[in-house]
Amino acid sequence: xxxxxxxxxxxxxxxxxxxxxxxxxxxxxxxxxxxxxxxxxxxxxxxxxxxxxxxxxxxxxxxxxxxxxxxxxxxxxxxxxxxxxxxxxxxxxxxxxxxxxxxxxxxxxxxxxxxxxxxxxxxxxxxxxxxxxxxxxxxxxxxxxxxxxxxxxxxxxxxxxxxxxxxxxxxxxxxxxxxxxxxxxxxxxxxxxxxxxxxxxxxxxxxxxxxxxxxxxxxxxxxxxxxxxxxxxxxxxxxxxxxxxxxxxxxxxxxxxxxxxxxxxxxxxxxxxxxxxxxxxxxxxxxxxxxxxxxxxxxxxxxxxxxxxxxxxxxxxxxxxxxxxxxxxxxxxxxxxxxxxxxxxxxxxxxxxxxxxxxxxxxxxxxxxxxxxxxxxxxxxxxxxxxxxxxxxxxxxxxxxxxxxxxxxxxxxxxxxxxxxxxx
Ligand code: PA5
Numbered sequence: 001x002x003x004x005x006x007x008x009x010x011x012x013x014x015x016x017x018x019x020x021x022x023x024x025x026x027x028x029x030x031x032x033x034x035x036x037x038x039x040x041x042x043x044x045x046x047x048x049x050x051x052x053x054x055x056x057x058x059x060x061x062x063x064x065x066x067x068x069x070x071x072x073x074x075x076x077x078x079x080x081x082x083x084x085x086x087x088x089x090x091x092x093x094x095x096x097x098x099x100x101x102x103x104x105x106x107x108x109x110x111x112x113x114x115x116x117x118x119x120x121x122x123x124x125x126x127x128x129x130x131x132x133x134x135x136x137x138x139x140x141x142x143x144x145x146x147x148x149x150x151x152x153x154x155x156x157x158x159x160x161x162x163x164x165x166x167x168x169x170x171x172x173x174x175x176x177x178x179x180x181x182x183x184x185x186x187x188x189x190x191x192x193x194x195x196x197x198x199x200x201x202x203x204x205x206x207x208x209x210x211x212x213x214x215x216x217x218x219x220x221x222x223x224x225x226x227x228x229x230x231x232x233x234x235x236x237x238x239x240x241x242x243x244x245x246x247x248x249x250x251x252x253x254x255x256x257x258x259x260x261x262x263x264x265x266x267x268x269x270x271x272x273x274x275x276x277x278x279x280x281x282x283x284x285x286x287x288x289x290x291x292x293x294x295x296x297x298x299x300x301x302x303x304x305x306x307x308x309x310x311x312x313x314x315x316x317x318x319x320x321x322x323x324x325x326x327x328x329x330x331x332x333x334x335x336x337x338x339x340x341x342x343x344x345x346x347x348x349x350x351x352x353x354x355x356x357x358x359x360x361x362x363x364x365x366x367x368x369x370x371x372x373x374x375x376x377x378x379x380x381x382x383x384x385x386x387x388x389x390x391x392x393x394x395x396x397x398x399x400x401x402x403x404x405x406x407x408x409x410x411x412x413x414x415x416x417x418x419x420x421x422x423x424x
Contacts (some may be wrong), residue, residue, distance in 0.1 A: 003238035070125045108137060131167040
């Protein structure tokens with residue numbers, strides 16, 4: 001993994017960078033010295049929340065599900081599904097064949113979506129994984145209700161119980177109690193890890209393993225990044241540089257960060273990144289607003305704004321040096337279509353030209369650009385990458401003096417919604 005921020009020099013001088021870093025020395029030190037006061041830092045240690053024993057349990061359960069299920073429904077919202085979706089989509093090309101189709105419930109409150117989901121399941125064999133840290137969120141609560149009666153009607157109560165796996169907080173919430181009372185198998189949601197930091201816990205790892213992706217490699221990548229961070233190596237230095245740069249630029253009037261990539265299978269990863277930064281940092285009327293750009297498609301929409309709209313956007317490209325697959329452009333046709341200059345080139349070569357051209361055009365157009373680069377889209381490197389973003393977000397939130405691990409603003413609409421629904 002590589003972090004490149006040469007292109008920001010024209011927008012943020014070394015002196016401005018150093019001044020910002022010096023003003024926030026104490027905040028940076030609290031992270032560097034493990035002195036940040038929070039009991040939600042369990043994710044810092046993937047070697048513990050994804051220990052060999054936990055991974056072995058997950059793999060055993062996943063093997064059973066892959067054997068028996070044709071569809072696996074992940075019932076969870078926000079941090080309770082984004083990590084799994086991001087990894088499953090990004091690594092789809094590495095997944096073992098013949099596993100169940102992974103579907104997602106509890107993403108919304110749409111009857112049409114739910115009806116379509118049931119239609120998709122049809123008469124195929126189904127297992128569900130219900131994930132909830134506090135089991136107060138309406139969407140997973142509603143969907144679990146619907147799926148519980150669906151499974152009990154379709155199979156027997158006993159067979160439904162075999163097909164329901166849960167990930168509750170053990171001890172202090174209803175989902176755990178329901179699981180124990182009904183003999184559902186459960187893998188605990190660690191108490192010291194919040195939803196959006198949970199991809200290296202059973203929350204993310206069970207669906208990822210069911211999808212046929214190598215969770216050992218993913219966790220090894222995360223653990224190697226964790227070691228780099230804990231020992232002050234590349235991950236710590238690069239994450240700090242990225243966090244300081246983006247916030248120093250914000251102080252200079254930039255309000256938005258675009259997260260851009262040229263491989264569409266990274267779209268769910270983009271949503272994961274958006275949630276991580278949006279929910280962690282967007283408090284106290286501060287922080288960059290995170291947006292996601294999937295190129296080249298979005299170059300033909302918001303690309304126009306990036307190039308010539310209000311100068312308030314910084315952009316970070318996630319660049320995959322070697323794509324999952326490549327293909328040569330061939331044309332046997334004699335038709336004069338004006339695209340002969342593509343003959344003999346590969347899709348990757350063409351995509352690389354689009355990437356380089358975009359970085360150049362956006363930089364020259366007044367967008368401070370940074371690049372996070374990985375060699376390959378494989379489980380190990382993705383594990384490193386996701387952990388790296390956790391650390392960037394952690395430093396960045398602490399620089400902004402916001403708690404990266406709460407989301408009090410999400411409660412406001414909920415209270416009104418519960419009142420309208422007559423909930424107690
Ligand atoms: O990242 C977070 O903490 C949130 O997005 C939660 O994951 C989300 O609100 C769902 O919470 P719960 O798992 O308690 O239903």
